[in-house]
Amino acid sequence: MSIQLTINKKKVSLDIDPNTPLLWTLRDHMSLKGTKYGCGIAQCGACTVWVNGEATRSCVLPLSAVANADITTIEGLSEKGDHPVQVAWDQLDVPQCGYCQAGQIMTAASLLKKKPKPSATEIVDGMSGNICRCGTYHRIQEAVKLASDLATKKKPSTTKKPA
Amino acid sequence: MKNTRRSFLQKTALATGAFCLGFDWFKAEGKAGAMVASAVEAGRFNAYLEISSLGKVILYSPNPEIGQGIKTAFPVVVAEELDVDWKDVEVRQANLDTQHFERQLTGGSGALKHSWDRLRKAGATARQMFIQAAAQTWKVDISTCKTAGGFVLGPAGQKASYGSLASLAATLTVPTEPTYKNRKDYKIIGKRTKGVDNANVVTGKPVFGLDIEKPGMVIAQIIRPPFGATLKSFDAADALKMPGIIDVLSFKNKVAIVGQSTWQVMQARAAVSCKYDGQNLESESTHKKWFDEGMAADKAQVQRKDGDFQMAMSKAAKVVEATYECPFISHSPMEPMNFFADVRADGSVLLAGPTQVPQSAQKAVATLLKVDEKKVEVELSKMGGGFGRRLNNDFALEAAELSSLIKKPVKVMWTREDDMMGGIYRPAVRYHFKAGLDASGNMIAFYLRGVGLNAGNATRQDNFPVGAIDNVLIESVNQVSSVTTGPWRAPITNFLGYAEQAFLDEVAEAGGKDPVQMRLDWLARAKNNPVGKITYEPDRFIEVIKQAAEKSQWKKKPGVSQGFSVYFSHLSYVAQVADAVMVNGKPKITHVTAVTDCGEVVNLSGAENQIKGAIIDGMGHAMFAKLRFNEGVAAPANFNSYRLIRGNEIPTIDAHFVDNGIAPTGLGEPALPPTGGSVANAIYAASKKRLYRQPFDI
Ligand code: FES
Numbered sequence: 092m093s094i095q096l097t098i099n100k101k102k103v104s105l106d107i108d109p110n111t112p113l114l115w116t117l118r119d120h121m122s123l124k125g126t127k128y129g130c131g132i133a134q135c136g137a138c139t140v141w142v143n144g145e146a147t148r149s150c151v152l153p154l155s156a157v158a159n160a161d162i163t164t165i166e167g168l169s170e171k172g173d174h175p176v177q178v179a180w181d182q183l184d185v186p187q188c189g190y191c192q193a194g195q196i197m198t199a200a201s202l203l204k205k206k207p208k209p210s211a212t213e214i215v216d217g218m219s220g221n222i223c224r225c226g227t228y229h230r231i232q233e234a235v236k237l238a239s240d241l242a243t244k245k246k247p248s249t250t251k252k253p254a
Numbered sequence: 255m256k257n258t259r260r261s262f263l264q265k266t267a268l269a270t271g272a273f274c275l276g277f278d279w280f281k282a283e284g285k286a287g288a289m290v291a292s293a294v295e296a297g298r299f300n301a302y303l304e305i306s307s308l309g310k311v312i313l314y315s316p317n318p319e320i321g322q323g324i325k326t327a328f329p330v331v332v333a334e335e336l337d338v339d340w341k342d343v344e345v346r347q348a349n350l351d352t353q354h355f356e357r358q359l360t361g362g363s364g365a366l367k368h369s370w371d372r373l374r375k376a377g378a379t380a381r382q383m384f385i386q387a388a389a390q391t392w393k394v395d396i397s398t399c400k401t402a403g404g405f406v407l408g409p410a411g412q413k414a415s416y417g418s419l420a421s422l423a424a425t426l427t428v429p430t431e432p433t434y435k436n437r438k439d440y441k442i443i444g445k446r447t448k449g450v451d452n453a454n455v456v457t458g459k460p461v462f463g464l465d466i467e468k469p470g471m472v473i474a475q476i477i478r479p480p481f482g483a484t485l486k487s488f489d490a491a492d493a494l495k496m497p498g499i500i501d502v503l504s505f506k507n508k509v510a511i512v513g514q515s516t517w518q519v520m521q522a523r524a525a526v527s528c529k530y531d532g533q534n535l536e537s538e539s540t541h542k543k544w545f546d547e548g549m550a551a552d553k554a555q556v557q558r559k560d561g562d563f564q565m566a567m568s569k570a571a572k573v574v575e576a577t578y579e580c581p582f583i584s585h586s587p588m589e590p591m592n593f594f595a596d597v598r599a600d601g602s603v604l605l606a607g608p609t610q611v612p613q614s615a616q617k618a619v620a621t622l623l624k625v626d627e628k629k630v631e632v633e634l635s636k637m638g639g640g641f642g643r644r645l646n647n648d649f650a651l652e653a654a655e656l657s658s659l660i661k662k663p664v665k666v667m668w669t670r671e672d673d674m675m676g677g678i679y680r681p682a683v684r685y686h687f688k689a690g691l692d693a694s695g696n697m698i699a700f701y702l703r704g705v706g707l708n709a710g711n712a713t714r715q716d717n718f719p720v721g722a723i724d725n726v727l728i729e730s731v732n733q734v735s736s737v738t739t740g741p742w743r744a745p746i747t748n749f750l751g752y753a754e755q756a757f758l759d760e761v762a763e764a765g766g767k768d769p770v771q772m773r774l775d776w777l778a779r780a781k782n783n784p785v786g787k788i789t790y791e792p793d794r795f796i797e798v799i800k801q802a803a804e805k806s807q808w809k810k811k812p813g814v815s816q817g818f819s820v821y822f823s824h825l826s827y828v829a830q831v832a833d834a835v836m837v838n839g840k841p842k843i844t845h846v847t848a849v850t851d852c853g854e855v856v857n858l859s860g861a862e863n864q865i866k867g868a869i870i871d872g873m874g875h876a877m878f879a880k881l882r883f884n885e886g887v888a889a890p891a892n893f894n895s896y897r898l899i900r901g902n903e904i905p906t907i908d909a910h911f912v913d914n915g916i917a918p919t920g921l922g923e924p925a926l927p928p929t930g931g932s933v934a935n936a937i938y939a940a941s942k943k944r945l946y947r948q949p950f951d952i
């Protein structure tokens with residue numbers, strides 16, 4: 092029995108084991124490789140996608156649980172890679188190896204959707220579920236702030252200089 | 255192309271009218287007469303700097319990118335000397351190409367040091383050829399022409415783009431002694447340049463090894479035995495019946511599960527049971543025993559001896575003694591190990607994936623499969639971190655062997671558990687220090703014994719303060735373990751740095767000295783009248799120490815306890831001051847000031863990333879990383895209990911660089927070794943508790 096869902100605004104129908112985690116569904120069956128595997132046990136956040144607009148760890152979420160849901164992955168966050176979070180990430184030169192960053196960006200964008208102007212503490216708390224082994228945390232936190240400024244059209248209060 | 259191996263610079267005209275300068279990023283500095291012009295093989299521009307008639311500058315970056323930013327830093331140097339706008343530069347990753355490149359690897363923080371002159375020469379040479387081409391066209395003297403942003407400017411206001419001069423420039427003789435820019439005229443070097451891969455990363459492009467997909471490719475996972483055990487038998491009857499499973503087979507003590515998709519393989523793997531043979535498998539208690547034995551052993555490898563340590567100790571007014579210990583730890587890069595291999599019927603092999611050392615992958619696979627190296631092609635992917643783990647090509651060998659057995663292209667994927675339990679570890683080490691102080695608190699004798707488990711020489715015998723102390727004895731004992739070990743970011747010094755710097759803090763305290771002044775006094779001694787040979791430059795040491803003391807307001811911050819450390823590794827110097835305060839009865843590191851002398855900073859943005867990343871890495875592992883063995887099996891197995899530092903646990907960090915214009919030295923590693931020490935010393939200053947083991951017990 093096939094499962095229907097919407098991935099990055101496209102309706103898809105999948106005829107695979109319904110226990111397949113959404114992460115592997117995306118990576119192996121949809122060729123959407125932007126969502127990353129880091130731990131497989133909901134600890135690192137590398138696999139974060141949006142399920143009906145909520146940031147969710149796709150590594151522990153079976154396909155059956157997202158039937159008819161609306162999924163957004165890093166590839167679908169913006170058409171031209173110009174979501175304020177993506178712009179801020181590039182401007183402040185956040186990535187080192189880059190592997191964790193899709194998950195970081197999806198988490199950050201969801202945080203800003205709920206709280207367009209988060210406080211410094213809210214940024215730190217909101218982002219601390221995501222591990223970055225390269226230790227880009229300072230810039231991640233700065234970039235969330237910059238993205239918030241960009242999105243709320245304010246002149247960025249952060250300097251352009253990354254942390 | 256035979257001559258290319260010897261040539262540093264090689265130019266050629268392309269049919270398209272592009273200017274193409276072939277240069278080897280890695281070979282010895284250009285030697286006069288070592289240049290050969292020849293045609294570029296079709297479609298093969300790996301070693302080249304290419305400027306199209308439209309003015310686009312394409313640079314091929316050969317080194318594996320692991321997050322250290324080399325793919326950005328190398329081209330920055332070329333673009334600077336070439337004098338083009340950074341926005342006109344496009345960087346492409348070159349694949350393994352032993353014909354054109356040497357040292358195509360990532361490790362030891364050595365890339366920029368090795369290539370600095372070569373990169374500058376490549377850019378400056380090309381720039382000079384454009385000037386010559388313009389001067390010839392305008393019939394003016396070359397000395398009257400200058401360049402700016404990819405244009406040559408003539409004395410009468412003439413202006414020509416490099417692109418328009420490309421075909422003429424390409425016919426000129428390559429100059430042997432180009433003129434270089436004065437560093438005060440740098441427009442790109444030393445400034446902030448964003449990572450050239452940022453756009454790919456923020457949009458989720460499939461650039462990593464795990465993202466590789468090739469026609470006909472199958473997926474495999476491998477069950478590896480406990481360390482020291484051999485596979486006796488396995489039962490895969492149920493697994494083989496599961497959907498999508500192609501084969502379950504064993505080789506070299508391992509069992510591989512091969513299937514169509516990752517999830518199917520994971521499911522089937524859980525249904526395979528393995529039986530092992532093995533006696534005296536190692537546990538934490540075994541390792542403790544080996545440490546004890548190594549410390550008690552009469553015989554040790556003497557690594558350095560200055561003066562007479564024993565005699566000096568007998569005269570000492572005061573003795574300080576301490577033992578420090580660290581466990582095996584996992585590298586745990588964010589992207590677990592993985593590799594693709596296709597061993598084909600015609601004897602050719604395609605390898606693809608994340609490795610820090612592609613050439614040794616090529617060699618090792620060629621040896622394993624008994625094929626000619628030339629038949630093994632290696633494609634480089636971006637790496638989701640490495641920290642030394644991807645210096646070992648076990649994953650590439652596994653993939654190649656498996657592909658040869660199943661006769662299919664295969665991607666072997668390690669789960670996080672595989673990565674943490676079945677890999678290569680930082681060796682576990684125990685250090686014992688002794689210091690003898692005279693009546694005024696000066697250290698007159700210094701002793702270190704390092705006992706490592708598969709650590710080789712666990713000391714770095716020429717490290718400061720050696721060279722400033724009259725009587726020194728440094729020795730090591732290596733105990734052989736079945737746990738496989740290898741370099742971990744800043745090998746040995748990632749832990750030794752902490753132990754030494756924490757011990758010296760005890761020495762300062764016992765001698766009634768300020769930790770900063772004590773080191774400055776030693777350095778004055780090492781500079782004026784060194785004991786034995788020294789490998790560091792005292793003046794550079796002194797400069798980072800003084801700057802760190804000043805910028806951190808050493809011992810002048812009210813309500814803040816501070817810890818100091820300084821370390822020399824990979825030819826760079828890093829001094830650190832960590833600030834700690836007590837929060838609810840527990841010490842908390844709030845801030846770290848770091849002053850680094852890594853010579854010329856090529857990319858300030860990337861350099862700051864490396865310093866802050868290394869400090870966070872060093873602090874996280876010193877505080878949290880806990881790994882033990884039980885009967886040959888590592889625990890923990892995943893991030894739920896192997897704790898990595900998170901964004902709410904980091905101090906603020908100020909990263910300063912000494913501006914001295916010396917050719918660049920290491921940057922990816924040197925900020926890590928001093929970190930455990932500055933943190934431990936600050937925690938001691940705040941809580942009066944010395945920390946003798948990692949992970950810290952606070
Ligand atoms: S892979 Fe899902 S949280 Fe780590």
Ligand code: FES
Nearest residue numbers: 188189223224225
């Ligand atoms: S950038 Fe490497 S893990 Fe975050």
